[in-house]
Amino acid sequence: MNKKAPIPLGIASNRADETYLRLKDELFNFYLLPGDYFSENEIAARMAVSRTPVREALFRLQREGYVRVMPRVGWQVRPLDFDKFDQLYEIRILLEESSLQRLVRKENISNIKMLMATWCCLPDERESDAKAVWLQDEQFHAGLVEAGGNAEMSRIHQDVMERLRIIRRLDFTKAQRVNATYEEHAAILGQIQRGRIGEAQRLLRSHIEASRLEVHKITLSMLYEARLEKNRAY
Amino acid sequence: MNKKAPIPLGIASNRADETYLRLKDELFNFYLLPGDYFSENEIAARMAVSRTPVREALFRLQREGYVRVMPRVGWQVRPLDFDKFDQLYEIRILLEESSLQRLVRKENISNIKMLMATWCCLPDERESDAKAVWLQDEQFHAGLVEAGGNAEMSRIHQDVMERLRIIRRLDFTKAQRVNATYEEHAAILGQIQRGRIGEAQRLLRSHIEASRLEVHKITLSMLYEARLEKNRAY
DNA sequence: TGATGAGCTCTTGTATACCAGACGGAGCAC
DNA sequence: GTGCTCCGTCTGGTATACAAGAGCTCATCA
CATH class of the missing domain: 1.20.120.530 (GntR ligand-binding domain-like)
Incomplete structure (x- = not known):
């Protein structure tokens, strides 16, 4: 049972988009609260994907102002401003x-x-x-x-x-x-x-x-x- | 001599930023011409980095409207509009x-x-x-x-x-x-x-x-x- | 008791291996 | 000659392995 699940892909055409949408949803529903700290591994494990699409999604969200990365430290949900x-x-x-x-x-x-x-x-x-x-x-x-x-x-x-x-x-x-x-x-x-x-x-x-x-x-x-x-x- | 060079990093703090700046420079100097097609491997080889920072740079440039990706086909420099x-x-x-x-x-x-x-x-x-x-x-x-x-x-x-x-x-x-x-x-x-x-x-x-x-x-x-x-x- | 530093653990950054899909060309059937 | 199919080769997408730095813990020493 060390083989991964077949195809857990959602409506998005790739995992990166899927992860992006799910993360934004969590931000909008305040599951991820402004000020919270989190790591890429944490998200990857929760969404059952690798870090690669997670990082892609996070960079998009960072560009849009929702989160920010502190190099070699971790990520933070930006407080509401x-x-x-x-x-x-x-x-x-x-x-x-x-x-x-x-x-x-x-x-x-x-x-x-x-x-x-x-x-x-x-x-x-x-x-x-x-x-x-x-x-x-x-x-x-x-x-x-x-x-x-x-x-x-x-x-x-x-x-x-x-x-x-x-x-x-x-x-x-x-x-x-x-x-x-x-x-x-x-x-x-x-x-x-x-x-x-x-x-x-x-x-x-x-x-x-x-x-x-x-x-x-x-x-x-x-x-x-x-x-x-x-x-x-x- | 199969070991890579020690630290070819430029002024940027990481290779992704470095690659981003170099790519944008090539776009602005029309070394990469509007309409040109290219691949991630091509850029990675030319800049002597792996595909990971190249992809990160390209996604940023895509968001800014300079290039676009066609999934599993390749990248294109967007024509001047x-x-x-x-x-x-x-x-x-x-x-x-x-x-x-x-x-x-x-x-x-x-x-x-x-x-x-x-x-x-x-x-x-x-x-x-x-x-x-x-x-x-x-x-x-x-x-x-x-x-x-x-x-x-x-x-x-x-x-x-x-x-x-x-x-x-x-x-x-x-x-x-x-x-x-x-x-x-x-x-x-x-x-x-x-x-x-x-x-x-x-x-x-x-x-x-x-x-x-x-x-x-x-x-x-x-x-x-x-x-x-x-x-x-x- | 307090300062300090070694080292462990966690993080992101980067490289690389592997996968599935797209495309093109060779070869075959008609 | 023309069209179709198969297969090899390329692509980006994804997973994973590895590197290096930040920060915490705890032992050690003054």
């Missing part, structure tokens, strides 16, 4: 606002119509599942940037959103927040359709600012609970 | 403009004064070495963003500048361009000092646009020459 999150929110606002600006110049509003189908609907047609709303919200903001027509800007926006995801995913748990999101998105799209870009930008900015503040509040308690949860498990 | 460069220039403008905006709000002009010492000088005090001017130019634009006070935005700006470097470094070869750079930078800083941010933004935008157009022209001929140069060598 709310100043950094604020800065990323500011960049989000900048990118999305400027995409609206270019939108009106390029008359590229086909994406916008698709977004309206999702967001400009009657209250009883609204999605209620938190995770589904969160996904649609991601698509809304990505869609605005894509409509701007700058693919590199979309890529950067996606990176920023990715880095915010660890705290943003804790939003959309209260019905009130979901309803507010629907109304604000619809209002923004409405102003765009009327060609009032300036007003749309103003609404967009305050919409994102509201999200930022809300997430601040939620995350602190959620992180605390996640910490308790993990401690209970041992 | 001028549309992409245009998009990156647009992002540069956005980031630097918005940094000026925040500058006036935060009254954070200590960086600006340092920049003025370099750029607001008499014509005979100007740096003439192309490489030195290029370095100062990088610092000027990075300095503007840093003065905005958003560290994450600085990081993104740095990434964008890095990706533009392969074509931007071919600029600053003509004295005329150097002089224009000095005058335009001085003008921008002058407007900032007078608190006329809007005008500074306008100048900054046209300054970057001019650089973009100039680089377009230069690069096509330089790349052609680099191609000839390499063919001559064989």
Whole structure:
């Protein structure tokens, strides 16, 4: 029984991607807590792969700011840095606002119509599942940037959103927040359709600012609970 | 003599970084030409290291958009994509403009004064070495963003500048361009000092646009020459 | 009692062996 | 002549062996 299991590969096409996704999942669910120390061997044993794909995954996560390596010492989960999150929110606002600006110049509003189908609907047609709303919200903001027509800007926006995801995913748990999101998105799209870009930008900015503040509040308690949860498990 | 050489390590602290820097150097000097195919073994043999650090370096370069891997087939140097460069220039403008905006709000002009010492000088005090001017130019634009006070935005700006470097470094070869750079930078800083941010933004935008157009022209001929140069060598 | 250093153990960094898949060319069938 | 199949050889993907440094433990000595 010294032979390894046949093929424990997941949906990813290789073990490195698989390990990357699993590790990110553990980071997002606070199984790996900010500040924790760990080693490559530890991860490799837990995920039943060799150190090679683990290292590849960790380097990617390091590049994205989630973990850091201390040479010949070990790895650490980077502590949550709310100043950094604020800065990323500011960049989000900048990118999305400027995409609206270019939108009106390029008359590229086909994406916008698709977004309206999702967001400009009657209250009883609204999605209620938190995770589904969160996904649609991601698509809304990505869609605005894509409509701007700058693919590199979309890529950067996606990176920023990715880095915010660890705290943003804790939003959309209260019905009130979901309803507010629907109304604000619809209002923004409405102003765009009327060609009032300036007003749309103003609404967009305050919409994102509201999200930022809300997430601040939620995350602190959620992180605390996640910490308790993990401690209970041992 | 089957024992390897003792320590052929360069300035980097490990072979992976060393390999990364050497590869990027070869990319920037068009020793590795856009469109070229190559394998990990080939690089490893040429740089006298094992595949492990080579792979780590290549993954970093892939993430930065210089190369791409085709699984179980090989690696390719990504062709130069001028549309992409245009998009990156647009992002540069956005980031630097918005940094000026925040500058006036935060009254954070200590960086600006340092920049003025370099750029607001008499014509005979100007740096003439192309490489030195290029370095100062990088610092000027990075300095503007840093003065905005958003560290994450600085990081993104740095990434964008890095990706533009392969074509931007071919600029600053003509004295005329150097002089224009000095005058335009001085003008921008002058407007900032007078608190006329809007005008500074306008100048900054046209300054970057001019650089973009100039680089377009230069690069096509330089790349052609680099191609000839390499063919001559064989 | 306190300082110190040898050495053990753990870490990441690097090299290498092995695997499966992709591709191309030779050879055969038609 | 043309197309198909098989097989050898190359590739990157993965596992593993080895090297070297950081840090801790504990014994030793002043």
